[in-house]
Amino acid sequence: MPWDFKSDRPIYTQLIEQIELMIFSDIYPPGSRLPPVRDMAQEAAVNPNTMQKALSRMEEDGLIVTHRTSGRSVTEDGDMIKKAKNKMALEQITEFLEKMQKLGFDRQEVLSIITGMTEEMKK
Amino acid sequence: MSIILECKGITKTFGDKRALSDINLQIEQGRIVGLLGPNGSGKTTLIKLINELLTPTAGEIRVAGMRPGIETKKLVSYLPEKTYLNDWMRVHQIIELFMDFYNDFKPEKAYDMLKRLNINPNDRLKTMSRGTREKVQLILVMSREAKLYLLDEPIGGVDPAARDYILETIISNYQEDATIIISTHLISDVEKILDHIVFINNGQLVLSSSVDEIRNEKGKSVDALFREVFKC
Numbered sequence: 639m640p641w642d643f644k645s646d647r648p649i650y651t652q653l654i655e656q657i658e659l660m661i662f663s664d665i666y667p668p669g670s671r672l673p674p675v676r677d678m679a680q681e682a683a684v685n686p687n688t689m690q691k692a693l694s695r696m697e698e699d700g701l702i703v704t705h706r707t708s709g710r711s712v713t714e715d716g717d718m719i720k721k722a723k724n725k726m727a728l729e730q731i732t733e734f735l736e737k738m739q740k741l742g743f744d745r746q747e748v749l750s751i752i753t754g755m756t757e758e759m760k761k
Numbered sequence: 762m763s764i765i766l767e768c769k770g771i772t773k774t775f776g777d778k779r780a781l782s783d784i785n786l787q788i789e790q791g792r793i794v795g796l797l798g799p800n801g802s803g804k805t806t807l808i809k810l811i812n813e814l815l816t817p818t819a820g821e822i823r824v825a826g827m828r829p830g831i832e833t834k835k836l837v838s839y840l841p842e843k844t845y846l847n848d849w850m851r852v853h854q855i856i857e858l859f860m861d862f863y864n865d866f867k868p869e870k871a872y873d874m875l876k877r878l879n880i881n882p883n884d885r886l887k888t889m890s891r892g893t894r895e896k897v898q899l900i901l902v903m904s905r906e907a908k909l910y911l912l913d914e915p916i917g918g919v920d921p922a923a924r925d926y927i928l929e930t931i932i933s934n935y936q937e938d939a940t941i942i943i944s945t946h947l948i949s950d951v952e953k954i955l956d957h958i959v960f961i962n963n964g965q966l967v968l969s970s971s972v973d974e975i976r977n978e979k980g981k982s983v984d985a986l987f988r989e990v991f992k993c
Contacts (some may be wrong), residue, residue, distance in 0.1 A: 645982030648973040685954045
């Protein structure tokens with residue numbers, strides 16, 4: 639998986655997003671062990687301190703659990719993962735709606751475009 | 762976190778030319794620091810002062826609490842901008858030289874990195890391209906287990922693919938409590954691995970800040986900020 643970073647935000651926040659995505663897409667399923675910080679940093683070609691920061695933030699949010707002797711793993715709490723997933727979905731949708739507003743679409747128009755598209759996809 | 766490098770009011774003049782004026786700086790342990798500035802801003806002068814290749818006109822430098830000297834040289838691994846190695850030597854001879862010189866030099870690390878970059882230890886420096894020579898020097902410097910690495914333009918002469926490998930080498934080879942100071946103007950290449958940046962211009966400290974702070978507060982990359990601050 640390629641690691642891509644935008645230049646306008648801190649790298650650690652982008653690392654968090656990408657690791658979350660990996661958890662949601664079951665690359666790191668619930669309860670699975672994460673590789674050592676150093677390996678993850680090398681893989682993403684970032685400073686180990688930055689990776690450490692990202693992981694400790696995720697730990698504070700409860701998505702990652704640290705075991706005293708055996709490194710870090712993804713939480714086994716499915717609800718927790720679902721919550722984080724929903725949060726990310728809401729962020730994406732908010733961003734989308736803001737963009738549509740800038741383009742001059744009102745709520746009704748946006749909804750009808752979406753309904754139209756999902757109908758298309760069903761066929 | 763303890764302070765590995767401290768500069769207090771460092772000024773250096775060459776005749777009537779002022780290379781550095783009143784630099785105050787503190788660098789913590791365990792950081793990767795970018796020392797950034799346009800050509801002729803004083804980056805190399807500062808690095809040479811930390812190394813005691815130059816002595817300051819005024820002010821004081823402390824490396825791990827000590828004045829630069831024999832004791833600090835044991836802790837500092839330095840990559841100069843110019844090569845000082847004899848070009849008739851073979852790589853393995855230089856490795857033996859380094860083993861004699863430095864207690865903290867790990868030859869197995871050096872051979873391992875040479876292998877990964879496809880450099881033959883029996884080759885003489887003379888027969889190598891400039892880029893390969895630079896790789897050899899960086900390998901030698903990173904094979905020491907130092908507390909402070911001073912890398913003066915470590916990636917200037919190598920191709921982008923090798924640059925990535927070299928940065929990877931830097932990340933994977935330093936101890937967590939070691940600090941690396943990289944002077945370069947290839948900012949976008951090193952930005953991802955930096956914790957902290959120091960901008961200097963015309964011998965003066967312009968900015969010393971963490972990379973996260975810059976991205977958070979200014980919403981731009983270090984590279985973009987550099988272009989803005991040093992716009993010609």
